[in-house]
Amino acid sequence: MSQPKYLLFTGCVIPYRLSSYEISARKVLSKLGVELVEMPEYNCCGYPMDVINHDLMLTLAAKNLCTAEKVGLPIMTLCNGCFCSLNETNKILKEDKKLREKINGYLKEIGMEFKGTIDVKHLIYVLSEDVGxxxxxxxxxxxxxxxxxxxxxxxxxxxxxxxxxxxxxxxxxxxxxxxxxxxxxxxxxxxxxxxxxxxxxxxxxxxxxxxxxxxxxxxxxxxxxxxxxxxxxxxxxxxxxxxxxxxxxxxxxxxxxxxxxxxxxxxxxxxxxxxxxxxxxxxxxxxxxxxx
Amino acid sequence: MTEAKEYVPPVIKAEELDPKFKYKMSKKHGAEKVMVCFQCGTCTADCPIARFSEFYRPRRIARMVQLGLKDRLLLNNALWLCSSCFTCVDHCPQGVEIAGIVRVLRNMAVEDKNLLPLVYKELAANLMKTGFVYEIPESRLQKRVEQGLPPLPKTNLKDVLKIFEVTGSAGLLEKVQTIAKVESK
CATH class of the missing domain: 3.40.50.11810 (Rossmann fold)
Incomplete structure (x- = not known):
């Protein structure tokens, strides 16, 4: 099996106050042969904004997904919240054509388009499913x-x-x-x-x-x-x-x-x-x- | 022995009801199945918040939507106590996504009543300023380098602001009045 390769999505709270999680995750993954690539650019996963406006959450999440699609790699999150919004948005937009068109309408304004070509996984599933x-x-x-x-x-x-x-x-x-x-x-x-x-x-x-x-x-x-x-x-x-x-x-x-x-x-x-x-x-x- | 207080049921006036509210709700993503809630109470029984709060009751929220008690719902601070753990969603025998309904109601409270807990306004302000919901101090970013971590990529803020604008969120945030804290008892 080829070596698992992921874009690491660290989100906001980990760099803000929990580097210990990122440091330890990078150490063990590297030794287990999981290659991590840095996100070229990203923003908050969108999760905390869902209470304000659902479209805002979906579009912020989709922007990150589009960035990953451009790189052509799946996303790995360390945070359950990031996993929730990115994975859910990814699945909803892949399945719901009407909603995808609506969100793509917003994304068009920043020159992006959600295509649905990548997957999102949380660390524990990368370990259990990909590393084994x-x-x-x-x-x-x-x-x-x-x-x-x-x-x-x-x-x-x-x-x-x-x-x-x-x-x-x-x-x-x-x-x-x-x-x-x-x-x-x-x-x-x-x-x-x-x-x-x-x-x-x-x-x-x-x-x-x-x-x-x-x-x-x-x-x-x-x-x-x-x-x-x-x-x-x-x-x-x-x-x-x-x-x-x-x-x-x-x-x-x-x-x-x-x-x-x-x-x-x-x-x-x-x-x-x-x-x-x-x-x-x-x-x-x-x-x-x-x-x- | 003290005499038990006579129970007086709260009065709902017919003019308070918006009979079309449930139809409006069921068109929103996440609240589609609100009409099939048959009030079994599984959501409330299994809700971790309801165990510790006297007035957060997901079953009641679903019933109030069905009855069309829009204003009572949107002005009720209990709305902000859901922790979005999705236990109610996974346990509902009717497939009603209670947490989705709560989210739709929160969005409506922001849009129709201009209400939002302060914390979310602050998180949104940070996001619009830095791309992250927390303002990560320069010393932290420096420490990352010292700890051997790669530098944090800079967010394309122009695009983030554009998203706030085109989704109408920037306008909503300008208008909101903030709720400082929500009582649970």
């Missing part, structure tokens, strides 16, 4: 045996089913399987598929904090030593906001939240520094002692 479990398993040089973690895939990498259609949103297994390849144990816990709450944190903090607190409770109750995410927004909710959640509920979690490529990277033999683990808000000091 066998190759990842073989790349694990330092199995994380004895480590017990839990996963939070997040919503938009799974839902809505009719646009994603890869993993089962009611019982997702992709991220769990990917975690198990590292040698770590992946624990089941209550309400695994519940949303992190981050998307509405800008309008209301009470609800998202309660949602995230409940999730941290459930993860802790099964004895997980870390929570593994594959979306920057979920990660911010559980890592960056963890001290605030602790203060709001007068609880101490001290639960490290790792981006999946950080966990995989450790198992592949990268150092914590190479994977930017020092950038996490909740320091994984104990965790790193466990796997030494």
């Amino acid at each position: 479990y066998e190759k990842i398993k073989n790349a694990v040089a330092k199995p994380l045996s004895g480590l017990r973690v839990a996963q939070h895939s997040g919503c938009h990498v799974l839902r809505p089913r009719k646009y994603v259609g890869r993993d089962d949103p009611e019982n997702p297994t992709t991220l769990k399987d990917l975690i198990r390849l590292t040698g770590a144990e992946c624990l089941d816990y209550m309400d695994e598929t519940e949303c992190c709450g981050n998307p509405i944190i800008g309008v209301n903090e009470d609800v998202p904090f309660q949602m995230a607190k409940e999730k941290l409770d459930h993860v802790r109750s099964v004895g997980a030593q870390a929570l593994i995410t594959c979306c920057p927004f979920c990660h911010i909710m559980f890592d960056l906001n963890q001290p605030r959640i602790e203060r709001a509920f007068n609880e101490k979690f001290n639960l490290p939240i790792l981006h999946y490529p950080q966990l995989l990277g450790l198992a592949m033999g990268f150092s914590p520094e190479e994977l930017a683990l020092n950038e996490l808000r909740v320091k994984p000091t104990e965790l790193l002692n466990l796997i030494k």
